[in-house]
Amino acid sequence: MAALIAAARAADFPAEIALVLSNRPEAGGLAIAAAAGIATACIDHRPFGKDRAAFDAAMQAELERRGVEIVCLAGFMRLLTPDFCAAWAGRMINIHPALLPSFKGLDTHTRALAAGVKLHGCTTHFVTPGMDEGPIIAQAAVPVLDDDSEASLSARVLAEEHRLYPETLRLLAAGRLRIEGNRVIRLPA
Secondary structure, three states, rough: HHHHHHOOOOOOOOOOOOOOOOOOOOOOOHHHHHHHOOOOEEEOOHHHHHOHHHOOOOOHHHHHHOOOOOOEEOOOOOOOOOOHHOOOOOOHHHHHHHHOOOOOOOOOOHHHHHHOEEEEEEEEEEEEOOOEEEEEEEEEEEEOOOOHHHHHHHHHHHHHHHHHHHHHHHHHHHOOOOEEOOOOEEOOO
């Protein structure tokens, strides 16, 4: 999120960060956004219990109220309902700390090290109701070094996430991405 905020400050960036919305009142991103002068909101998911549709409807109402056109998930650890995903189809992206389709879900760096892969990285993708299953937009790979720990691998992947996510938002906001089936086509400038 901080990388998106920094990128959006550039005069030629085709999007502005209109709102940082969290489902956790204690999320550090809310303070970062507020310090940057960006509107914030929190819709705590806990009062909704297992009613995911009601929670998603509350988020949808807040996003509409704020005039949001694109949703960028960052550290949002909940699956979204099919209706919410359909409302934002082609306009909601996520970044995942692995080269999808490998290592969906949590603990990606630990699992990559345990699997003995030689390349790891991050993926930006459109969001669909399935976990980390949406059409892949872009990926960045980093080598897995023989002496890597979870922390050292995570740091190199995070550096790539900070580069890749703003570039993905730039392409989407500029209308340079088209989804064809499960493929994402990058259109010329």
